[in-house]
Amino acid sequence: MTSLHSVVNLRDARKVAIFGGTHGNEMSGVTLVNMWINNGAEIQRSGLMIKPLITNPRAVEKCTRYVDTDLNRAFTPDNLSAPRNEDMPYEVRRAQEINQMFGPKGSPDAYDIIFDLHNTTSNMGSTLILESSKDDFNLQMVNFIKQAIAPTSCSVLLNEHPLLQYSTSRSIGKHPIGLEVGPQPQGVLRSNIFESMRAIVKHALDFIELFNGGMEFQPCMVDVYRVSEKMDYPRDKNGNITAMVHPNLQDGDWKPLNPGDPMFQTFDGSTINYEGGSTVYPTFINEAAYYEKQQAFVMTKRETLTANGIKAYKI
Amino acid sequence: MDPVSLPALSCVALCGGTHGNELSGVCLVREQQRKKEEETEHVTLVTVMSNPRAVQECRRYIEKDLNRCFTAAILSTPVSDRTPYEIVRAQELNALLGPKGSDGAMDLVCDLHNTTANMGLCLISNSDCDWICMHIYKHLQTNISSIPVRLLNLYTSPDESSNLASVGKHGLSIEIGPQPHGLVRADVLSTMKKGVQLMLEWIRLFNSGTVFEGGEVEVHTVVKCIDFPRDPETHDITAVIHPQLQDQDFCLLRQGDPLFLSFSGETEVYRGGAPLSSLCE
Numbered sequence: 229m230t231s232l233h234s235v236v237n238l239r240d241a242r243k244v245a246i247f248g249g250t251h252g253n254e255m256s257g258v259t260l261v262n263m264w265i266n267n268g269a270e271i272q273r274s275g276l277m278i279k280p281l282i283t284n285p286r287a288v289e290k291c292t293r294y295v296d297t298d299l300n301r302a303f304t305p306d307n308l309s310a311p312r313n314e315d316m317p318y319e320v321r322r323a324q325e326i327n328q329m330f331g332p333k334g335s336p337d338a339y340d341i342i343f344d345l346h347n348t349t350s351n352m353g354s355t356l357i358l359e360s361s362k363d364d365f366n367l368q369m370v371n372f373i374k375q376a377i378a379p380t381s382c383s384v385l386l387n388e389h390p391l392l393q394y395s396t397s398r399s400i401g402k403h404p405i406g407l408e409v410g411p412q413p414q415g416v417l418r419s420n421i422f423e424s425m426r427a428i429v430k431h432a433l434d435f436i437e438l439f440n441g442g443m444e445f446q447p448c449m450v451d452v453y454r455v456s457e458k459m460d461y462p463r464d465k466n467g468n469i470t471a472m473v474h475p476n477l478q479d480g481d482w483k484p485l486n487p488g489d490p491m492f493q494t495f496d497g498s499t500i501n502y503e504g505g506s507t508v509y510p511t512f513i514n515e516a517a518y519y520e521k522q523q524a525f526v527m528t529k530r531e532t533l534t535a536n537g538i539k540a541y542k543i
Numbered sequence: 544m545d546p547v548s549l550p551a552l553s554c555v556a557l558c559g560g561t562h563g564n565e566l567s568g569v570c571l572v573r574e575q576q577r578k579k580e581e582e583t584e585h586v587t588l589v590t591v592m593s594n595p596r597a598v599q600e601c602r603r604y605i606e607k608d609l610n611r612c613f614t615a616a617i618l619s620t621p622v623s624d625r626t627p628y629e630i631v632r633a634q635e636l637n638a639l640l641g642p643k644g645s646d647g648a649m650d651l652v653c654d655l656h657n658t659t660a661n662m663g664l665c666l667i668s669n670s671d672c673d674w675i676c677m678h679i680y681k682h683l684q685t686n687i688s689s690i691p692v693r694l695l696n697l698y699t700s701p702d703e704s705s706n707l708a709s710v711g712k713h714g715l716s717i718e719i720g721p722q723p724h725g726l727v728r729a730d731v732l733s734t735m736k737k738g739v740q741l742m743l744e745w746i747r748l749f750n751s752g753t754v755f756e757g758g759e760v761e762v763h764t765v766v767k768c769i770d771f772p773r774d775p776e777t778h779d780i781t782a783v784i785h786p787q788l789q790d791q792d793f794c795l796l797r798q799g800d801p802l803f804l805s806f807s808g809e810t811e812v813y814r815g816g817a818p819l820s821s822l823c824e
Contacts, residue, residue: 262779263806292602349723413659413723419783419804468573472729493729495574516725519601 235447235537236364240440241340241403245330246271246280246429248345250300250397251517252287253414256425257345257407271429273437283326283344283397286318291415293517294319300344303395308333323397331400341365342401343432345425348410349516350525351479354382354424357406358452359399361388366403367535368445369435376431380424383482385511385528386452392526393455405432411479414516444539453482453509453528460522462492462500470494473514473524481511485527492524544757547674551750552650552713556589556640557739559655561610561707563597564724567735568655585750586743589649591640593707594632601725604629610654613709615702618643633707641710644701651675652711653742655735658720660822661790663691664738667716669704671696671762675713678755680762682745683738690719690734693793695822696764715742721790763793766819772803772811781805793820 248261264271264280271278282288284299296317307320308327330339348355354377356370374382385408387393398404407428412421439445461469471492477485484507485491492500502508508527512518515525557575559568575590592598594609605628612618612633618641622631641648658665664687668676676694684692695718701709708714717738722731749755771780782803788796796802797818803811813819 259780259806349726411723413721414725416659416723417780417783419786419789422783469570469727472570472727472732475729475733478728478730495570495732514726514728516723519726 235444235539237541238365238538239340240275240540240542241365241436242275242277242440243339243341244276244278244433244436245339245342245401246278246345247283247342247397248280249282249284249288250344251293251298251346252284252289253291253293254345254347254412255415255417256347256409256412256422258282258288259417259422260345260426260429271433273433275440276433276436278433279330279339281326281329284319284322293414296320299323300346300396301394303327303333303397303399305333305395307395326397327400333400339401341403341405341436342398343429344396344398344404344406345429346406346408347412347414347421348408348512349413350410350481350512350514352383352408352410352481352511354380354428355385355406355408355410355511356382356428357385357387357408359387359393359396359404361386361452361454361531361533363403364536364538365439366405367450367533368439368448368538369403369405369432371448371450371535372435372445373428373431374450376434377427382428383511384450384452385455386531386533387455389455392458439538439540442540445537447537448535450533450535452531452533453511454531455526456508456529457527458523459491459510459525459527461519461524462494469519471500474499477510477525478514481513482509484508485510546754546757549675550650552586552675552746553750554587554589554649555651555653555743555746556591556649556711557653557655558591558593558640558707560595560598561593561654562603562608562656562724563594563599564601564603565655565657565722566601566725566727567657567719567722567732569598570727570732571655571735571739585747588743589640591636593636593654594629596628603724609633610656610707611705613637613643613707614705615643617705636707637710640707643710649711651713651715651746652708653739654706654708654714654716655739656716656718657722657724657731658718659723660720660792662718662720662792662822663693664734665718665720666692666694667697667706667708667718668694668762669697669699669701669706669709669714671698671764673713675749676715677760677762678749679715679742679745681755681758681760683741684760686741687734687737691793694760694762696762698764717742763820769802769821772805782811785810788821792822795819796821 248257299319302323474490491502559572785801
């Protein structure tokens with residue numbers, strides 16, 4: 229049986245944003261965006277308007293994840309439409325400003341593509357994060373990037389889960405892409421992580437330029453990890469964690485976690501095993517910022533998505 | 544050389560959360576307090592969560608780095624409503640575990656830290672003439688093989704010493720890395736527990752009259768600190784630690800070795816005189 233996937237005509241992409249500092253202590257994006265604001269030569273591509281932006285300047289100044297509330301959860305419809313008032317958390321005000329500049333979310337005027345640059349303390353390597361399994365443009369771009377950086381690997385995380393999905397800064401664009409590179413401690417800049425992120429952005433922009441120039445991209449398959457469930461740490465009645473990620477699981481992002489495998493180690497040395505029904509692929513294992521979000525790791529299932537071919541048409 | 548007689552260490556303080564986001568010490572102290580094991584043979588152990596507000600917020604500090612607040616000058620600063628939280632707290636801790644320089648001070652203050660740098664297990668002492676600290680170091684080095692064990696000498700006088708450990712008659716910080724701030728790794732915590740356990744074991748042996756032979760240990764003494772290259776106007780860093788230097792803590796850095804890599808790809812090399820070993824936080 230063959231499945232026929234056609235080549236779909238899509239509007240060319242003219243307005244691109246690159247967000248850094250959505251979390252003020254994730255240094256690769258902060259540094260790259262500041263660098264590009266000072267000298268944008270590296271990110272220039274013909275026919276493209278590319279705007280780098282530090283999305284959370286106050287958090288960047290304090291080198292903290294956020295000031296009042298997580299900016300990368302703040303782009304909810306309620307927040308974006310709330311009447312502006314002085315008591316509003318800084319990040320909600322900022323979300324509204326960014327929505328004005330690069331949105332409005334859901335409108336034809338919104339930026340075509342928004343990249344949001346992040347780091348993680350987890351051993352995720354280079355990861356591209358998608359919010360839709362049906363965005364042919366994004367899937368083709370991801371496919372292009374993966375081929376361009378091979379043999380270095382790049383995982384693709386798909387978060388389409390209705391309960392676990394969240395309102396990201398990039399979600400105001402028509403085609404949102406998260407770039408997550410780790411492991412890197414918060415507040416620290418590592419050369420290898422920095423260069424990996426820089427290379428991915430370069431390839432992404434090359435793709436957009438080729439697409440706009442009329443290149444046709446054939447239907448393709450993309451292997452993704454689809455978010456299925458999150459797992460919190462065991463905690464006491466005060467909310468303090470009573471166990472840590474088990475040494476066998478620590479740094480094991482993207483590797484299978486089978487029922488019965490060690491998952492947590494209590495402070496007095498006992499092991500808590502994973503008791504789920506089937507093998508999962510954990511990621512965001514021991515991300516420092518997720519202790520407060522009740523997440524030790526997120527479970528994913530592997531899936532292969534098919535993308536239609538794409539070709540640009542100009543208005 | 545004949546063994547030197549020194550007073551027993553009957554009161555020992557174990558401190559965690561001096562930096563609120565260095566979680567191995569926070570977890571270890573919390574666990575120790577939960578188990579309530581304070582009176583053990585030969586040693587009274589006091590556990591302290593040094594900076595509870597910073598721990599609550601999982602931040603290094605609230606207003607001022609607590610671990611720089613223990614100089615004689617800061618400890619005697621008059622306190623007012625506007626005094627930074629950490630200075631007030633430092634004076635509380637000095638009253639609890641000190642006063643620094645007095646007969647009533649804790650025999651040993653051990654302060655638990657993490658670093659993002661690849662330092663392994665590093666004991667930090669304010670001098671290299673404190674035989675108690677040197678012997679504890681030797682004991683850990685002999686009995687821990689999973690991770691390199693070293694000692695860093697800050698080479699400061701008691702009055703100038705600004706860290707919490709300097710409040711005790713003897714002071715040691717245990718610094719373990721690499722671990723990102725804000726999270727706890729099981730392997731790092733396990734090493735820290737082992738380090739603390741061995742330290743307490745040595746103290747019990749010492750207090751019960753064991754004679755420890757003298758000998759030689761290798762220590763590292765702080766010579767200077769090197770900052771990142773920065774933009775003169777914005778003060779933003781303009782280069783990254785060079786990939787060849789990254790994670791090479793305690794390795795020899797020779798004249799001409801790469802130090803920094805600028806964002807435009809140029810390498811800045813070490814131009815100092817004598818070869819040094821570096822720590823990269």
